[in-house]
Amino acid sequence: MLLKNLLSDSRKWILGTNSISLGDIHTAFIPTYIANVPGSLPEAIFNSDQFPHVMLYLARYQDATQGTHGAATPTLSGKEAAQIIQQAGFLEHSSNLTADSTELSIRQPVKVWRTNNISSAIKHFNSGKLLGLSSQEVIISSFTPKGDELHLHFPRRNIRVIPQL
Structure with a gap:
């Protein structure tokens, strides 16, 4: 209900910014996570008729973050990182x-x-x-x-x- 109220003014992003921000990542995380659990959001309750601005917001969020989930892969192994840290001097x-x-x-x-x-x-x-x-x-x-x-x-x-x- 809070998200529905926040987005009722048709803002594009949660903080009223022109592009996605950290606030959007924190806001959209839980509904996006829940939506990926089969059967967790019944269509009869959570739909575009009941939550039009929320559904549009989550679709925008999905489009903006497409291809970013799991994209960061470490380029160093744990042992390599430990070796670099151990060889570094104290600042x-x-x-x-x-x-x-x-x-x-x-x-x-x-x-x-x-x-x-x-x-x-x-x-x-x-x-x-x-x-x-x-x-x-x-x-x-x-x-x-x-x-x-x-x-x-x-x-x-x-x-x-x-x-x-």
């Missing part, structure tokens, strides 16, 4: 530590995990040496099994940082 030298109540210090071993997932503290955490800590970000240095150093950046929101024992 930043993280050594910022703002005063806060954590009482952590630079190069201190820490454990970092998401607080919005119960199993993260036990199974899905990262550990390493603290390189940076601010109100916006946590940066740690960690090593791959091959011994290559990685700098991992985490937002402060929903992230817990504690000293690693």
Whole structure:
């Protein structure tokens, strides 16, 4: 019903732009996905008589995106990408530590995990040496099994940082 109301003014694209935009991709994704599930949108309910502007919009969207679905294929294998990343130098030298109540210090071993997932503290955490800590970000240095150093950046929101024992 919301999409029907938004398109009732006969606009061509959802944000009133002259061409397709990111807003259209986000808007059309769900109805397009559902329409591709056989039997999910019965013709008696979802049709051009009931939703004329929506049906025209989805047809425009299909025409504009024709040939783009699945068109992007990686040109590097995962191993090749990992090798390039491991050979690259670091662009930043993280050594910022703002005063806060954590009482952590630079190069201190820490454990970092998401607080919005119960199993993260036990199974899905990262550990390493603290390189940076601010109100916006946590940066740690960690090593791959091959011994290559990685700098991992985490937002402060929903992230817990504690000293690693």
